[in-house]
Amino acid sequence: MLTLERVNSGYGRAQVLRDLSLTVEAGEILCLLGRNGAGKTTTMKTIMGLLPLMSGRVMLDGEEVSALAKHDVARAGIGYIPQGRRLFTGLTVAQNLEIGMQARRSAPEVLDEVLDLFPRLRERMGQRAQTLSGGEQQMLATARALCLRPKALLLDEPTEGLQPSMIAAIRDVIVKMRAQGVAILLVEQRVDAVLSVADRVMFIENGRGGDVMSAEALRADHSVIDRYIGV
Amino acid sequence: MELGPYLLLATLEGAVMASVLALTAVGLSLVFGVMRVVNIAHGEFYMLGAVFAWYIAHWMGGHPALGFAVALVVAPLVVGAIAVAADMTILKRVSYDPERTIVATIGLLYIIQQLTLMGYGPEARPVAPPFNTRLALPWFEFKDGALSMYWPWGLSTTSYKLAVIGAAIVVLLGVWAMMARTRIGLLMRATQQDRDMAQAFGIPVERVYALVFGIGAGLAALAAVLIVPIQQAHYLMGADPLLLAFIVVIIGGLGSLPGTVVAAILIGLSDGIISVFFSPTLAKILATLLVALVLVFRPQGLFGARRS
Numbered sequence: 305m306l307t308l309e310r311v312n313s314g315y316g317r318a319q320v321l322r323d324l325s326l327t328v329e330a331g332e333i334l335c336l337l338g339r340n341g342a343g344k345t346t347t348m349k350t351i352m353g354l355l356p357l358m359s360g361r362v363m364l365d366g367e368e369v370s371a372l373a374k375h376d377v378a379r380a381g382i383g384y385i386p387q388g389r390r391l392f393t394g395l396t397v398a399q400n401l402e403i404g405m406q407a408r409r410s411a412p413e414v415l416d417e418v419l420d421l422f423p424r425l426r427e428r429m430g431q432r433a434q435t436l437s438g439g440e441q442q443m444l445a446t447a448r449a450l451c452l453r454p455k456a457l458l459l460d461e462p463t464e465g466l467q468p469s470m471i472a473a474i475r476d477v478i479v480k481m482r483a484q485g486v487a488i489l490l491v492e493q494r495v496d497a498v499l500s501v502a503d504r505v506m507f508i509e510n511g512r513g514g515d516v517m518s519a520e521a522l523r524a525d526h527s528v529i530d531r532y533i534g535v
Numbered sequence: 536m537e538l539g540p541y542l543l544l545a546t547l548e549g550a551v552m553a554s555v556l557a558l559t560a561v562g563l564s565l566v567f568g569v570m571r572v573v574n575i576a577h578g579e580f581y582m583l584g585a586v587f588a589w590y591i592a593h594w595m596g597g598h599p600a601l602g603f604a605v606a607l608v609v610a611p612l613v614v615g616a617i618a619v620a621a622d623m624t625i626l627k628r629v630s631y632d633p634e635r636t637i638v639a640t641i642g643l644l645y646i647i648q649q650l651t652l653m654g655y656g657p658e659a660r661p662v663a664p665p666f667n668t669r670l671a672l673p674w675f676e677f678k679d680g681a682l683s684m685y686w687p688w689g690l691s692t693t694s695y696k697l698a699v700i701g702a703a704i705v706v707l708l709g710v711w712a713m714m715a716r717t718r719i720g721l722l723m724r725a726t727q728q729d730r731d732m733a734q735a736f737g738i739p740v741e742r743v744y745a746l747v748f749g750i751g752a753g754l755a756a757l758a759a760v761l762i763v764p765i766q767q768a769h770y771l772m773g774a775d776p777l778l779l780a781f782i783v784v785i786i787g788g789l790g791s792l793p794g795t796v797v798a799a800i801l802i803g804l805s806d807g808i809i810s811v812f813f814s815p816t817l818a819k820i821l822a823t824l825l826v827a828l829v830l831v832f833r834p835q836g837l838f839g840a841r842r843s
Contacts, residue, residue, distance in 0.1 A: 352735045378737035386735070392728045395721070403725050406718070407737030448736070 305487035311360035335502035383449030387460040393434035404451030439470035549807020554703030557799035560783040562754030568790030576643040578777030584756025585768035600665035611753040618752030664764035788839025
């Protein structure tokens with residue numbers, strides 16, 4: 305579904321990703337694991353077209369999204385839940401969701417489906433995003449991306465700084481999306497959280513792709529994780 | 536004549552100035568707020584509005600109201616289109632970098648000014664107001680212990696000046712409605728808050744920028760069309776509005792539209808009143824002093840949000 309082919313990219317002249325290739329199938333959760341600065345967030349920004357590609361291609365469902373204009377990446381069907389949430393904080397919950405709805409001109413019933421996943425947001429529609437609690441903000445960031453009814457979903461540390469009940473709520477939604485056939489690329493620091501939800505894990509080191517293993521195999525053998533993450 | 540009627544007269548003159556200033560400054564504030572571009576050429580878009588208004592009124596002939604009505608619609612549209620072209624050919628090329636856009640818009644200022652000098656010439660030319668009835672204003676006095684009304688000699692305004700104030704209020708309400716109530720306004724506000732995320736959610740940021748730059752310039756041009764029956768069109772007339780618009784935008788809070796309007800009323804009225812009672816130079820001195828005080832004690836402006 306979502307494929308990166310020998311992608312090179314970075315910030316200005318500072319190259320971060322080097323010949324990175326990966327594939328996420330529909331209905332699969334692929335987790336990127338790596339140290340700080342390994343290029344996990346850079347991978348996501350590159351897919352979204354927020355960083356220029358030096359070479360390589362990003363494909364979604366047979367379409368070359370890296371050849372599209374920046375604002376057409378979302379229209380192709382990629383929902384992005386960035387690190388730190390990055391909501392439109394001065395806008396209301398309803399307006400944030402409207403931004404998600406307009407990206408692919410989603411049908412009105414999509415909003416109802418999304419709000420059924422996050423009933424708490426329904427009570428807060430008129431509230432400004434900056435007045436929400438951390439967990440509610442993460443719900444809103446997730447809901448905003450789901451309003452696109454995406455083919456692929458990028459989640460960058462969605463559980464960072466959240467209380468356990470919120471983490472569980474977010475995880476339930478991720479699993480539900482997988483069941484609906486969405487290709488999910490997840491960046492997560494907490495290894496236990498990764499292993500409980502991911503289908504496959506790809507390690508990334510100095511902007512290069514490392515081993516790709518099934519989560520099952522990793523649960524049995526932790527040594528690879530220690531080698532890449534090194535605690 | 537006593538003090539009261541003078542004060543009323545000065546307030547009315549100040550209100551006309553505040554109206555025109557509010558339109559100009561809201562255009563500048565919109566461009567800065569959404570695009571983070573400090574548009575030094577804003578005063579030249581104002582000037583172009585006045586010059587086009589003269590050309591249109593001149594070519595149309597006939598009743599002054601006809602030419603003026605056409606100018607009121609066409610001049611802002613033409614100036615807006617020029618601004619959109621400038622955005623796409625210049626500002627987009629320098630990636631909206633804050634420093635480079637300042638230099639680029641300084642260049643644009645000189646290009647527009649010199650082209651106008653070459654084409655339109657150095658003369659100041661008037662545009663006839665569409666209507667200009669003199670309206671005498673009443674004042675009150677105590678006579679034999681009762682309040683009575685009389686018409687002091689010289690206390691008057693014109694129907695056109697009142698129409699300028701009314702038109703400015705209507706346009707400002709329109710801008711507010713566009714930002715708060717329409718889809719394009721929502722896209723503009725989202726772009727203002729987080730350009731990258733706006734792009735990641737399918738908002739064509741470059742098209743939004745071009746539109747905002749066009750609307751900003753169009754507002755300046757509209758302000759100039761309204762003022763040109765009072766002030767005449769001249770190729771150097773953009774300097775004063777630019778300076779005052781910057782003063783207003785800084786006092787009101789960069790990018791805050793309500794703050795900009797409040798500051799425009801404050802500066803416009805005080806300028807009108809101080810100019811009548813003391814001197815126009817003192818009015819400018821006080822306005823500049825107010826900017827300095829705001830920058831020292833409240834750098835985010837009266838209505839601006841503190842940046843984290």
